Every structure is written in C-alpha cells, then in structure tokens.
Amino acid sequence: MSDSQAAPAAGSLFGEGSLPFDIGWQKLMMWFFIITDALLFAGLLVSYGVVRVASSTWPDQNVAFDMNYITLMTFTLIASSWSMVCAVSASNAGNKKHISTFLWLTIFGGLSFLGMQVYEWSHFIHEGARLTSNPWGVPQFSASFFVITGFHGMHVTTGVIILLIVAIRSAKGKATAMGIENAGLYWHFVDLVWVFVFALFYLV
Amino acid sequence: MSEHPAESGKKVYLQYAKILAVLATLTVTMIFIGESPLAQAPKVFLLLLGSCTKAMLIIFYFMHLRFEHKGLVLTVLVGIFVTSVLMFLVPAYDGGYILEHSLYK
Numbered sequence: 507m508s509d510s511q512a513a514p515a516a517g518s519l520f521g522e523g524s525l526p527f528d529i530g531w532q533k534l535m536m537w538f539f540i541i542t543d544a545l546l547f548a549g550l551l552v553s554y555g556v557v558r559v560a561s562s563t564w565p566d567q568n569v570a571f572d573m574n575y576i577t578l579m580t581f582t583l584i585a586s587s588w589s590m591v592c593a594v595s596a597s598n599a600g601n602k603k604h605i606s607t608f609l610w611l612t613i614f615g616g617l618s619f620l621g622m623q624v625y626e627w628s629h630f631i632h633e634g635a636r637l638t639s640n641p642w643g644v645p646q647f648s649a650s651f652f653v654i655t656g657f658h659g660m661h662v663t664t665g666v667i668i669l670l671i672v673a674i675r676s677a678k679g680k681a682t683a684m685g686i687e688n689a690g691l692y693w694h695f696v697d698l699v700w701v702f703v704f705a706l707f708y709l710v
Numbered sequence: 711m712s713e714h715p716a717e718s719g720k721k722v723y724l725q726y727a728k729i730l731a732v733l734a735t736l737t738v739t740m741i742f743i744g745e746s747p748l749a750q751a752p753k754v755f756l757l758l759l760g761s762c763t764k765a766m767l768i769i770f771y772f773m774h775l776r777f778e779h780k781g782l783v784l785t786v787l788v789g790i791f792v793t794s795v796l797m798f799l800v801p802a803y804d805g806g807y808i809l810e811h812s813l814y815k
Contacts, residue, residue: 528782544789568745584734588726690773694773698768702765704737709744710744
C-alpha cells in the first residue's frame with residue numbers, strides 16, 4: 507500500500523479512535539435521529555399552527571376531550587420518563603436488579619399511555635370524528651388530532667417494543683449500558699414531543 | 711467519553727423525582743393557563759414558555775445533555791429549537807396572506 511492510500515492515523519478526524527463530540531457513534535447517531543425526528547414533529551405542529559390561524563373558528567377542546575383524562579395520560583408519560591432515567595442511572599452503576607425493575611415500570615407506563623390513547627381514539631371516533639369530518643364543524647380539527655396524536659402514538663409503540671427488547675436482553679445479561687442509554691434517549695424524546703403536543707393541541 | 715453520574719440508589723432516584731415533581735407542577739400550571747380567560751396571544755406565549763422549560767428539563771436532566779460535549783449541546787439546541795422557530799416564522803411571515811385568503815372561511 508502506498509503512503510497516500512494508508513489508513514489515517516488513530517485520533518485523526520477520519521481515523522479510528524476519533525470521537526466527535528466525545529461520544530460513541532451509537533449515541534451520536536441516536537442524537538442525530540432525535541434531531542431529525544423532532545423536526546418532523548415540528549413540521550406537523552407548524553402545519554397545525556397554520557391551519558389554526560387560517561381557520562376562522564376552532565372547537566373548544568374542553569367540549570371535545572376530557573381534560574382530566576388527557577392530564578392523566580400526560581402524568582403517566584412523564585412518570586415513565588422518570589423510571590427510564592432511573593433505569594439508565596442503575597445501568598451506569600451496574601445495579602441489575604434496579605435496571606430490570608425500572609425498565610418494566612417504564613414499559614408499564616408506556617403500555618398504560620397507549621391503552622389510554624386507544625380509549626381516547628375510540629371515544630373520539632364513536633362521537634363521529636373522522637379524518638375529513640367531525641361533529642364540531644371544523645374538519646381540520648379531527649384531521650390534526652388523528653395525524654399528530656397518531657404519529658406520536660406510533661412512536662410510543664416503537665418505544666415500548668424497543669424497551670421490551672432491552673428488558674429481555676437485560677434479563678439475559680446481554681444488554682449494554684450504551685444500549686439502555688440509547689433506548690432511554692428515545693423514550694425521553696417521546697415524552698418531549700408530548701410536552702408540545704399537549705400544550706399546543708389540547709391547551710391552546 | 712463524557713461521564714454520567716455512576717452513582718445509583720435512592721439518592722439519585724430522589725433527585726430525578728424532584729425533576730419529575732417540577733415537570734408535574736409545570737403541567738398543572740399550564741392547564742390553569744390554558745383554561746384561564748387570558749387573550750389568545752399571551753396564552754400561547756405562556757404555554758410555549760412552559761413547554762420550552764419542560765423540554766429543557768427533560769433534555770438536560772433526563773437525557774443527560776448537561777454532561778455532554780458543548781458541541782453536541784449546541785448541535786441539539788440549534789438543530790431542534792432554532793430550526794423549529796425558523797420553520798414557524800416562514801409561514802408566520804405569510805400569515806397575513808393566509809388570513810386574507812383563508813381557504814376555510
């Protein structure tokens with residue numbers, strides 16, 4: 507091999523051993539994924555904002571939704587984020603018993619949230635809401651609801667599947683601290699998105 | 711490689727529970743703001759402020775971004791928040807046109 511074709515030295519920008527932002531590639535890729543996915547949700551919420559501004563009227567959310575129920579959904583997701591960060595903390599300390607407990611608590615929180623969302627959707631559909639029409643008069647209201655919460659729910663479902671895989675791998679002693687941390691990053695992101703969905707869709 | 715707090719146990723879980731309590735308090739406060747008779751503009755501003763505060767708590771404490779390299783912190787914050795604001799400002803710039811030529815009147 508000629509000198510010009512030689513592999514870059516370790517520690518150089520393009521060689522092995524170089525860690526951009528001082529983190530491993532798995533975590534860096536997870537952060538990049540989170541940024542791009544956040545922009546996707548930002549696009550959805552901005553589109554919703556434009557539709558809201560362009561509509562002369564908008565239904566009162568208190569009439570269409572049970573706000574106590576939505577608040578309970580929000581608390582469930584926030585609490586599951588807490589149990590997830592505790593799982594990551596236990597993983598960093600190598601406390602296997604706590605990792606398992608907190609991971610299953612997080613999965614329980616995620617499944618509870620999904621169950622509540624399924625009930626909310628079925629109730630909304632039962633009242634006559636469809637993607638293109640609804641009893642409250644503004645078609646964009648139900649369209650925004652189904653698209654935004656549906657997309658978020660899909661992310662929660664993916665998160666629960668990832669957490670189940672991590673929990674099973676952890677029980678078998680195969681899960682790495684990095685794997686648990688990346689699963690945690692994704693789960694917190696799901697919570698992060700809900701913060702904005704809750705405020706902009708249900709409260710504004 | 712950046713280090714995360716390696717300690718584990720009740721003390722750490724309690725510290726995270728305090729963040730959880732702040733998030734829950736902010737959520738309740740936002741519900742009160744949402745149901746208050748405030749005008750739409752200040753209401754949206756306060757709710758966005760509350761949401762951004764909650765988002766920062768989640769990103770910095772739960773996602774541990776405060777322990778990461780400054781470059782990553784900047785990439786994430788600029789990548790998500792500045793781009794989102796710009797994404798909103800572009801259609802907002804045309805907001806007058808949208809209002810005047812509303813498709814849904």
